[in-house]
Amino acid sequence: MSDHTELFSIGELARRTELSVRTIRFWSDSGVISPASRSAGGYRLYDAEAVVRLDLVRTLRELGLDLDTVRQVLARQVTVREVAGAHVRALNAEIRTLQVRRAVLERVARDGSTTEEMRLMHELARMSADERQRIINDFVHETFDGVAPDAPGGQIAQAMRTMPTELPADPTAEQVDAWVELAELVSDEGFRKRAREMAVAGAQAGQEPLGHDPAQVAEHAGRAVREGVAPESNEGKEITDRIVGPDLPSAERARLADRLATFTDRRVERYWQLLGVLNGRPPVPSQLPAFEWLIAALRTHA
Incomplete structure (x- = not known):
């Protein structure tokens, strides 16, 4: 008898596929594979195609597919490529x-x-x-x-x-x-x-922190911070004048200090720093100490 017409009991099928009888019976009851016929005693018999199907079912199950999806693949309702x-x-x-x-x-x-x-x-x-x-x-x-x-x-x-x-x-x-x-x-x-x-x-007109050059703040006020120059000192006034100009009236200095203070906050700067870390951007030196120094100097010399 050829392999195409040979029938196997569940026990014989288990030996050929190295699956347990319990697993084959469960998959058969679930409709994943079907018996080709039954013996005179009513036992399920399977053909050679069942061996091939069981190998495919085992592979799909080991890849994590549920039985409903396996049934769809075997019924060709979906392709293995789509499922994968x-x-x-x-x-x-x-x-x-x-x-x-x-x-x-x-x-x-x-x-x-x-x-x-x-x-x-x-x-x-x-x-x-x-x-x-x-x-x-x-x-x-x-x-x-x-x-x-x-x-x-x-x-x-x-x-x-x-x-x-x-x-x-x-x-x-x-x-x-x-x-x-x-x-x-x-x-x-x-x-x-x-x-x-x-x-x-x-968002309000005229409220942006204008009247200064951020690069000048970073250069001059940043150096003052690094060198420990007090904002209220004479040297502090000279540095402030380099940034905003010596002719800026006192009232304008006070207004500029208030505008800068509105937009200067360590927690907001920290927000940008954290986003930079999460997005993999290189760290940027903090400019906040320089602006805080300038705010203090403007208020002192206003």
Whole structure:
């Protein structure tokens, strides 16, 4: 008798495929394979095609496909290529989730964490990429609500949404820390109010911090900070005059100091620094100490 007409009992089929009788019976009951006929005693008999189908079923199951999908493949309702593509996408999502959890656990193992930090990290790890991005989008929407897209604040709003939807595949300890710190920062009510204040002020005509050259501030006020020059000193006044000009009236100096103070905040600068870390950008030296020095000097010499 040829292989094409030979029939096998479940036991014989199990020996040929190295699958258990229980598994073959379960798959047969599920409709994945069907017996070719039955023996005189009512036992199921399978043909050589069942051997081939069982090999395919085993391969698909080992790749993680459920039985419903396997049945669709065997019935040619979907192709193996389509199924493989869908499962690649699902596995990639699962891998990303595991990478996030690994990164969080590594941070806890490295530094230890408070109960609140662990709660936050656990929530972030469970979120989808879209849900994590929504945290940033909600913050930006609240901050810039009513600010015209073509206003200076509108461009800033778009830039403030640039949190990556995923941590890198192998995030550094700094990126994990930045990810957690950013979530804490945008949840802080005081920070949200301060960012809103800056956004509204930036959208109003004449409220932009004009009247100075940022490069001059970085050069001269930055050097004063590094060298420990006091803003109220005579040398501090000379440096201030180099930045804003010696002829700027006292009242204008006071107004400029107030405008600069509106747009100078360490937490807002920290927000940009954290986004830079998450997006893999090289660190930029902080300019805030130079502006704080200039604000103090302007007020002193006004």
